[in-house]
Amino acid sequence: MSNQPLVSVFIPYYNDEKFLKTAIDAVLAQTYTNFELVLLNHATTDSCREIAHSYTDPRIRHIDMPFNLGGGSGVLMAEFLKTAQGKYVKFLCADDILRKTGLADLVQYMEAHPNIDFAFGNAAYVNQDGKSLNADWFSSREYFSTQNSEVDCIRLYAEGQSFLPYVSNIVKREILSHIRLNKTFIMMFDMSLWLSLLCKGYKIGYCDRIVVDYRIHDEQVSALTKKDISSQLCFFEWPLFWETLLTIDHIELCQQIWPNDPYVRRLENVEDIPFAVAHALFDQLRPYPYVFISKLLHDEQQRLHLEKVFGYGIKELRDDCRKDYSGIKKKKKISRFKSYKTHIYSSSAKNLGLGALAFLMLRRLGQILTFSELRKPRPKKKFSL
Numbered sequence: 001m002s003n004q005p006l007v008s009v010f011i012p013y014y015n016d017e018k019f020l021k022t023a024i025d026a027v028l029a030q031t032y033t034n035f036e037l038v039l040l041n042h043a044t045t046d047s048c049r050e051i052a053h054s055y056t057d058p059r060i061r062h063i064d065m066p067f068n069l070g071g072g073s074g075v076l077m078a079e080f081l082k083t084a085q086g087k088y089v090k091f092l093c094a095d096d097i098l099r100k101t102g103l104a105d106l107v108q109y110m111e112a113h114p115n116i117d118f119a120f121g122n123a124a125y126v127n128q129d130g131k132s133l134n135a136d137w138f139s140s141r142e143y144f145s146t147q148n149s150e151v152d153c154i155r156l157y158a159e160g161q162s163f164l165p166y167v168s169n170i171v172k173r174e175i176l177s178h179i180r181l182n183k184t185f186i187m188m189f190d191m192s193l194w195l196s197l198l199c200k201g202y203k204i205g206y207c208d209r210i211v212v213d214y215r216i217h218d219e220q221v222s223a224l225t226k227k228d229i230s231s232q233l234c235f236f237e238w239p240l241f242w243e244t245l246l247t248i249d250h251i252e253l254c255q256q257i258w259p260n261d262p263y264v265r266r267l268e269n270v271e272d273i274p275f276a277v278a279h280a281l282f283d284q285l286r287p288y289p290y291v292f293i294s295k296l297l298h299d300e301q302q303r304l305h306l307e308k309v310f311g312y313g314i315k316e317l318r319d320d321c322r323k324d325y326s327g328i329k330k331k332k333k334i335s336r337f338k339s340y341k342t343h344i345y346s347s348s349a350k351n352l353g354l355g356a357l358a359f360l361m362l363r364r365l366g367q368i369l370t371f372s373e374l375r376k377p378r379p380k381k382k383f384s385l
Contacts, residue, residue: 004032005111007089007107008086008173009038012040012076014043016048020051023095023096024037026097028055031101035086035103038063040062042065042068043067073190074184081173087172089173090106091171092167096212099213109121118170118194118203118204119204122211123165123168124136125140126215144165151257158285162190168211175197188238188241195241196247199244250270251273254277255267261276264280272309275310276310278293279320
């Protein structure tokens with residue numbers, strides 16, 4: 001079917017022998033047939049390479065990495081993009097299961113919406129054995145919405161939210177040459193990829209069809225059983241991740257995202273966007289924007305430029321820090337109150353202080369008002385990883 005655009009499907013694998021065959025078979029069984037499948041061996045130590053090379057389908061190509069990098073999805077993707085030939089690229093993991101019409105649905109959506117640069121279909125959650133968990137990404141993932149615009153998505157990423165389904169993506173290959181792939185991120189790579197595209201002004205779309213089964217199991221880096229490890233990785237990746245926001249090169253986009261920041265409103269030159277964005281994020285992402293602005297002011301030429309264009313210098317930075325410090329103290333007080341409130345409503349007296357114990361005793365004796373009528377029920381927690 002030569003009139004169909006070529007799609008380059010990418011599956012990297014490392015010690016995925018439990019799932020790899022299923023993932024490959026699912027791609028080869030697609031109703032959409034004009035694709036190439038690139039399988040990348042990340043120096044696996046199990047039988048994955050033998051499984052991958054056992055296929056004779058001419059649409060399959062192989063890449064063998066000489067050694068394992070210990071992560072760094074950007075390096076693997078860069079290797080794939082060196083050989084990918086398709087109009088579109090589809091990234092998968094070795095434990096994903098692409099539904100039979102998955103490629104057809106995604107390509108049909110992209111061809112019908114030529115203004116869209118990258119898009120996401122829906123994903124159904126399945127367990128380790130591929131059995132349905134009766135939940136899907138579009139209806140269950142916190143913060144996700146098919147109504148989220150590019151501006152909404154950037155704001156969510158600025159808050160550190162991960163909400164787009166990597167497993168069900170499709171991307172115009174050409175646009176990936178216009179961004180810099182981070183080659184060290186492990187936990188936040190997909191977030192940095194989508195944010196980089198959004199910051200360059202590329203358009204996002206949503207295909208409201210389930211195109212892939214997303215397998216949930218304990219061996220995933222993002223698994224709940226590895227929460228401590230993933231949190232540590234995110235802690236170290238976050239300082240670089242937020243700097244992606246400084247790559248925005250559209251003044252109008254900045255003004256849509258941060259309409260109330262005085263320096264964003266006054267932007268006239270693209271070169272001044274990094275300073276204005278850092279200032280807009282000053283209170284939200286402390287202390288990283290402070291460090292960035294401080295470095296700008298340390299350079300005399302930059303300082304004189306900021307003072308001339310924005311009237312912003314060392315005094316203004318000091319004033320911002322004072323306001324920011326006041327906000328920190330206030331938030332800490334609120335946090336301590338919430339912690340105390342949690343303890344006094346505990347069903348157990350374990351580890352309670354004298355004040356909380358006295359409160360509980362008085363409450364049980366009915367001598368004071370508990371304010372229970374003011375306590376709002378918690379909303380039902382959405383299915384989230």
